[in-house]
Amino acid sequence: MPSLFKRSLLPKLRSFPLTADAVGILSGAAEFRRCLLEQIASATRRIYIVALYLQQDEAGQEILDALHAAKLARPELDVVVVVDWLRAQRGLIGAGKQPGNSAWYQEMTRTHASEVPIYGVPVQTRELFGVLHLKGFVIDDCVIYSGASLNNVYLHKLDKYRYDRYHLLRNRELADSMQHLVQHGLVASKAVHRLDLPNLPTTRSLRNDIGDLRSRLKHAAYDTTRGSTDRTGLSVSPLLGVGKNNPLNRVICELIASAQQQLTICTPYFNLPLAIIREINRALARGVKIDIVVGDKTANDFYIPPSEPFRVISALPYLYEISLRRFAKRHQRNIDSGQLNLHLWRDGDNTYHLKGMWIDRRYTLLTGNNLNPRAFRLDLENALLIDDPHGEWLEPRRLELAEIFQHTRRIEHFQNLETLAEYPMGVAKFLKRVSRVRIERLLYRIL
Template identity: 80%
Template sequence: MPSLFKRSLLPKLRSFPLSADAFSILPGAADFRRCLLEHIANARQRITLVALYLQQDEAGQEILDALHAAKAARPELEIVVMVDWLRAQRGLIGAGKQPGNAAWYQAQTQAHDTHVPIYGVPVQTRELFGVLHLKGFIIDDCVIYSGASLNNVYLHKFDKYRFDRYHVLNNKPLADSMQHFIEHDLIQTKAVHRLDLPTLPSTRSLRSAIGDLRSRLKKASYDTRQGTVGHFGLSVSPLLGVGKNNPLSRVICELIASSQQQLTICTPYFNLPLPVTREINRALERGVRIDIVVGDKTANDFYIPPSEPFKVIAALPYLYELSLRRFAKSHQAMIDSGLLNLHLWRDGDNTYHLKGMWVDDRYTLLTGNNLNPRAFRLDLENGLLIDDPRRELLEPRRKELDAIFAHTTRIETFRQLETLTDYPPAVAKFLRRVSRVRIERLLYRIL
């Protein structure tokens, strides 16, 4: 397919051949938890878990206990857990001063005879300006890919769940490629240290090493030398991205530009980067039908009910809704024509964390990228691009989309979305103050 970009990446991507029976989609968070625990218990060679965080709660304990049990059963197993360095050393937002998960990691290491190292990756010196947002759990030759982190709600341990996407790919070259990046581009650097051991170095003392790591990551990529260019069957390409104009961000824009009939986009936080908005507008002008699925503000993981005390973080879902309302207002004619369809996801008091894209009947992008300015510039992101030129995955693809749309409502007009006058007084007061001092635009760049 011809590209509209002068330096197009899409036709040059190296990919690994993938058989249809080696690819499966899990229907929900509870299935994801069971699948992950089953693979950990049956692992024979390696287990590498990469997530934003491994939380100290019942589900987090279940995962960590499973890792120690697997190591005790097979001491030759190579086990690595990687989480964000800064996120692991603070408590939950709005919960007051807490020691963070790192203290729990250290206590667990002391409580077990088995060796399960937990590494912290500092993508920046401050969490606000970049975190480890890589996704993917590598177990032997299998990659379990999801945007989920590891805690009660992401793993549906109890009543509530956080809805995400869950894919299982049995593909040794892909698993090897992702494992190689973890070992050579992260663990072996001076910035990455174990969080499960006492006497952690201070982030300040690592400033130089963190700067070196970030510079290195901007040039890094997955090793795809075992892959091929121009493969004509089902295949998967791993993508990496951090910083401005990174390969993952560029491919996302190229995928939108390549769409001819239909495009579906999922994001939990509606705050599209300008390049994405431009490509969406061009696609609409071409006559592409576009569906965008966003979480209702009450399904946002930062949402706090008005009955609870106001915290600044509680304003975020309302900021995203205001952004969505502006977008809907400027595209009302396309909404009326049925070419643009904006859908709000809501299922009780559960939360929504889906990301990714479906392009025509060919491409599917699995990613943790939120399709916002932060993901395009600050965080370390990755993704798996599934290319299906023979339409071998249409049925599982359809089932996944049906499950996503099952709890959505289409926005018929921008007036369905609330404004400042409808918001709780404390939220409206904060947002008016933000607007007056003109820092709203800055917030959209880093949130």
């Protein structure tokens, strides 16, 4: 179909050809953990781990021990771990003063004969205004792609899990491209330093280098020179984006604009940017059936039960529900007709962190992008776009969606969602206060 955009990116994307059996989907967080450990143990050339954080807990320890064991067994192995610089140097939210994961990284390097360098990438001088939100683990010629970070709940190490998507893509060109960006676009920067070594520089002292890195990243892209624009079969395109109007944001909007029959969107935090809202409205106007899957507020990773003391961070799930209720109210007619279906995901005490898009029977977007204003303006994000023009990969795609919908319920009416009057006292009081001083809009942009 002709593009609705004057400077369309979709036709110009270079992609790497795939075979249907080279793309696998893991069924859950526990299988993701097992697969990751198996891949690390069998690696022969390289292991590049990129995540928001690698947490000091049982699952994090298991991963870092596996990396050290692999390096000890094969000293020639190229092992690199990259995490967010600021996130690694603070403790968990609400857990009091803690040294952060960097102290643990340093202890692990000091006590092991093998060396696993852990680099911290500062996307901004303050965590509030941008973090490293890249996803993807490169192990030899395999890319393991998930929105998950590395800790107990993301890896289902103990009794709870945080639900995400988990894909394996066996493609040397893709793996090379993703490694090249990490090696030359991140680790080589003067702003990036090893967190596993003592005497870390202060973030303040890196201010100029951080500004230079962010400026460079705004113009950076994955190396796809070995790819092609001739997508006659199944293929994958890696995408990168940081800042306003970046290529990843533009492709996301173009994908929604290209939908003709069916569009499915998953996001854990319902706070869609205006650009996405606009394209969804246009898609509804041209008759596209749309499913949007979000986490129930109790399945949000910031949710705190009303029985526990109120903390400001615990108001976030309610802010997202308010946003969802407003959206549902505006589109109640589309909900009634069945053209728009809003689904809430909940599975016991587990949490929901799943994001991505499925467009008609052709495109599938794998991403860590939360499809919110923060992701569209502040964080460093990436994605893998799978293009399937001949339906070679439809069955695995269908099975993944069926598994996602297994724990959802459809919102029949916007009044099914709670209002401010029904919220816990501490939450309602806080939300009334921020609404009075008109900072609610600011919160939606940065959280």
